[in-house]
Amino acid sequence: MRIAIFSWESMHSICVGGVGVHVTELAAALERKGNEVHVFTRLGSPDQAWYERIHGVHYHRCPFSQSPDFVEEINNMCRAFTDVFFQTENVTGPFDVIHSHDWLASNALVWIKQVRPCKAVLTIHSTEYGRCGNNFNDGNSARIRDHERHGTYCADHVIAVSKAIKGEIQWMYNLPDWKVDVVYNGVNYRNFDGWIDPGAVRRHYGIGPMDPMALFVGRIVYQKGPDLLIEAIPHILKYYSNAKFVFVGDGEMRWGVEDRAKQINVHHATRFIGFNNGWKLRDLYKAADVVCMPSRNEPFGLVLLEAWSAGKPVVATSNGGPGEIIWHDITGLKIYANPESIAWGIETIFSDFDHARWMGHNGRIAVETAFSWDVVAGQVMDVYGR
Template sequence: MRIAIFSWESLHSIHIGGIAYHVTELACALERKGHEVHVFTRLGHPNQPWYERIHGVHYHRCPFGSHPDFIEEVNNMCRSFVDAFFQTEDYIGKFDVIHAHDWLTVNAMAWIKESRGRKAVFTMHSTEYGRCGNNFFGGNSERIRHYEWFGNYCADNVIAVSHSLKNELKWIYSVPDWKIDVIYNGIYYKNYDGWIDPAAVRRMYDIGPMDPMVLFVGRLVYQKGPDLLVEAIPHILKFYNNAKFVFVGDGEMRWYTQEKAHQIGVSHATRFLGYCNGWRLVDLFKACDCVCVPSRNEPFGIVILEAWGAGKPVVASMNGGPSELVWHEVNGLKVYAHPDSVAWGIGTLFSDFERARWMGRNGRVAVESVFSWDVIADQVLTVYNS
């Protein structure tokens, strides 16, 4: 099968968030199964080649003009994707399926489907409603919601990354139930294999080898709830005064959360590292005691899989995907998106480290079976062939 994937990010072009991992790993898994996979994405920087084959996957990095209106710039990107797709198809032959990811690539999918009649699959990784903290705003947010509706309308099949997200699509955009398949994200768990010295990793951030360590990984935005974790810290320090809380990520709430930590007198227990990736991030997962996911809205929660890949338990809010992924008291703890509840969850893990490690091992079993990219790829192929 010849497959075209459209994404505004990948690990081999521009990497912004979780979609980059999803698209890159899915493309590799599909290629391993013997399919011809082409990824159409943005040009990362002027020195990158416009075409490159990586791990068997064909990457088409497409340049396009900037625009003061972000949504118009996205449309420029889609036009560039379409031009590259047409040139590629005219040269090598017909594609069997086109697969667009999130609202940013909707127009590319729609224009190709209209002009060439290709089977179109659309994956929703989140909704604008959820990214806005469960709010309907006007302006560009309203325009983005229109693109999301349009993508769900014109696609032949829609993939949602959780049942919670599927229900959101049915509620907000009236997408019929029969049109949506739920396929979870995956993870390449072998990236988390190998031994490290946790004490050496902690020492880099002025954290003691015996200090209980909580890790938050994600955008520092209202949706992800970093402020809820900060507000939970005083309750935890009452019982574990040497606990440390490491925040990895950046975003509009970074200054607010750092200032909040200072105001409530817990800045000594926090470490704000900004954006991290690669082995530095993997080492943090492997060095921590637990991972906290206090999101107000979380369509899936790939950070949960990353924690489990490293064999760590999670404390996750019951908002969206985490409520489906986490088995309470088996591979983590479910809590409410409230500082008191978050503090309870972390304190419960700290009260019995042996049980916490057992939960982490159970999480590792889950990612090796249910959340393997080869399993995910088989499910996606079923949608392609439907």
């Protein structure tokens, strides 16, 4: 099959979060299965090539006009995707499948579908409702929901990254059950193989080799609940006074969360290191004792699979995807989205490191057997074939 994938992020252009990882790994896995895959994404910087072939995948980095209106800027991006798509077709021939990711790229699917008979698939990684903390906000948020609704209507099939997201979009957009398939995320677990010196990694961030260490990875935004973790820290420090909490990520709440840590006198126990990926992030996973996901709304949570790939237990709220795939007290602990429950989960891990390591080992087995990208690509191809 000739497959065109549209995404506002990828690991080879601009990578903001889990969608960029998903798109990049899925494209490579689809190519390994014998497909011709083209990814249409943003131009990351002026010095990036507009076209590049990476691991067999054709990357088209598309420049477009900026705008103070974010939704209009995204429309400009989708127009650029559409233009480059048609230019590519003129040279290489028609595509069999067009596959957009989230509302950000949905208009590219909508506009191409109007003039091309190819199969159209839209993956919903999260909803605007969920990103707003399960609220229907006005303004741009309402416009974004309109994009989501129209994209799901125009697509031939919709992929949801969890049963929770499937239920959410069926409820909000009145989608029939036959139109929505659940395909969980995958992970390249081999990236986490190899030995590191956890003491050296910890020392780099001013953390002692015997200090209990919890890791938060994700955008520092309301949806992900970093503020809830901050509020849990005082209770944890009562019992584990040398515990440390590392926050990896950036976002609109970062400075407010850091200020709150100072207000409640726990800043000494926190480390805010900003956005990070690659080997530095993998080393932090492997040096941590537990990975905490205190999300108010979590569509799936690629962080969960990365933690398991590193052999670490996860303490995660059951709001969404994690609640579907964590086996409580076997691969991690399910908690509620409040400071008291978060504190309980982390303290439970810190109280029995042998059991924690056993849960992390079980998580590694889970990703090796059920969450490889080749497995995910096969499931996505099944959707393409319907």
